[in-house]
Amino acid sequence: MAQMTMIQAITDALSTELKNDEDVLVFGEDVGQNGGVFRATEGLQEEFGEERVFDTPLAESGIIGMSVGLSTQGFRPVPEIQFFGFVYEAMDAVSGQAARMRYRSGGRWHAPITIRSPFGGGVHTPELHADSLEGLMAQQPGLKVVIPSNPYDAKGLLISSIRENDPVIFLEHMKLYRSFREEVPEEEFTVDLGKANVKREGKDITLIAYGAMVHSSLKAAEELEKENIDAEVIDLRTVQPIDVDTIIESVMKTNRAVVVQEAQRQAGIAASIVSEIQERAILHLEAPVLRVTAPDTVYPFSQAEEVWLPNYEDIIEKAKQSINF
């Protein structure tokens, strides 16, 4: 076992799959010699050559469009979108093309593409760098959307994503890239897509989160414990499809839930989870299911970030509101 940061675990996963499968290709802006702006692809071009790990021109739509073409020839492209807000330039290629190859060809073609991209707030990058756009992606049938919260999951989920036969959006929260290390096996392993992880067991309330908000939720749970509130914390790991079974099982036990997302409140993953809970477990609820989210504004400038982003105190407040309902 090795101690790895999340970025190291991601590089390790890419390296593992480049070794395992010669059809895997890694490319994007600055991913070659430079090793990526966050160093996610560091050393990969040197090890696997310029044919399999390469720089593209600065052209997001072209990068994803070309990935679709490559995938029709049996390749497994793993393109990088340098910051996830830049995916708007490639939205047609992602949602109009890659996501629909299987559907519109009646199953004759499919697009096993894994689009990796950094996103997320708290590192003083403003709008379009930090935006949480997973809700937009999750609304597109044909795509899967994966968001790891720790180095171990990042490696296992990324390997699973690359092996997946449908297009996967793999979102890497920038704040988690180097915030901590943990033990990650050096050998290959997978974490199944579509399976949530109960990070902390509890009996009084369920906190449902993903990405960086898993850590805020765990911190909130620790604080709540001091006040004898025993919170269960679920890390979704995949937001499309959502592991509704794990959520319902937990809510049936705790009878209360708070859904936490870093994204704005409107539409989104949290709203979808609230709906699932009320449809499947309303008679088990002791209180309305509450949400902790960012406000419905454009992702703000650096000085406003700490106030704008949801934090563990917001989670504690909502959890207490639920308990005291």
Next chain:
Amino acid sequence: MAKSRHQELGLTDEKVLDMYRTMLRARKIDERMWLLNRAGKIPFVISCQGQEAAQVGAAYALNLEEDYAAPYYRDMGVVLAFGMTTRDLFLSGFAKAEDPNSGGRQMPGHFGQKKNRILTGSSPVTTQLPHAVGVALAGKMEKKDFVSFVTLGEGSSNQGDFHEGLNFAGVHKLPVITMVENNKYAISVPLDRQVASETVADRGKSYGMPGYQVNGNDPLDVFAVIKEARERAVNGEGPTLVEAITNRLTAHSSDDDHTAYRDKEEIEEMKKNDCIMLFSEYLKEQGVLTDDAETAMMKEIDDEINDATEYAENAPYPEPTDALKYVYAEEGGE
């Protein structure tokens, strides 16, 4: 005796007759589609009429057993040359379950047929260009000899994907042949309101590839240029941009009335220069085709179209529940 133009190009009499037959099939299928549309039997038509010479001339210069095509919605001539059948096209027109393009899931003109190496296409224009570039990159990496042939209208050459795709192809010297079928209208918007450069072919220079303008009304001229482009591509000399000047003889689609933005004289003039008529005249001048042979050819095509229409009309629609299929891989499936 001096060689004829087609012989100079290495085309046998048999081959040019075959080209003519394919052009004629495209035209006749298209005309039938309009009739079916006006009779209320099929929902939509988007025509190839006037562009068959460019489409068929180009396709016959390719290796139809190995090359890939990423066509656009007018390319009935291209897909017929690549092996799509008349029946396949009517199944698409009627949106029946057996339609090999999409199983009736897309509009007519959204061609795609894996077994004939025709990439599935989408509705926003020019999205096929980066796909074709990806296919070419795959071919280059795997050291295969195929080329990737992609077509679009001149209006589509204004999309960002045109720039992004061709630039990448130019940087990596990929075996891509891009043919712009310039019919001078993007639905209703004329060329001088669409393209700032003098020609579309001029744009090739900025992508590091030659750009040729060719008379798209003459299949032999187009054949010559595409043949040369293919040789360049397989010799590792990189991509080529071809602008074929064509005419759109019909309205944009069955839902459009082009007399709203085109003069009667202009439409009449185009019809006098119909590429099918001109090629027929050429073949007759050369003694390759006779009136009798042409009549027999038309009869054969009409019979084929009648059979295909009847078959497609009677074929079952997809079940509504089929709409739930092929969104994600089946458990354990590819």
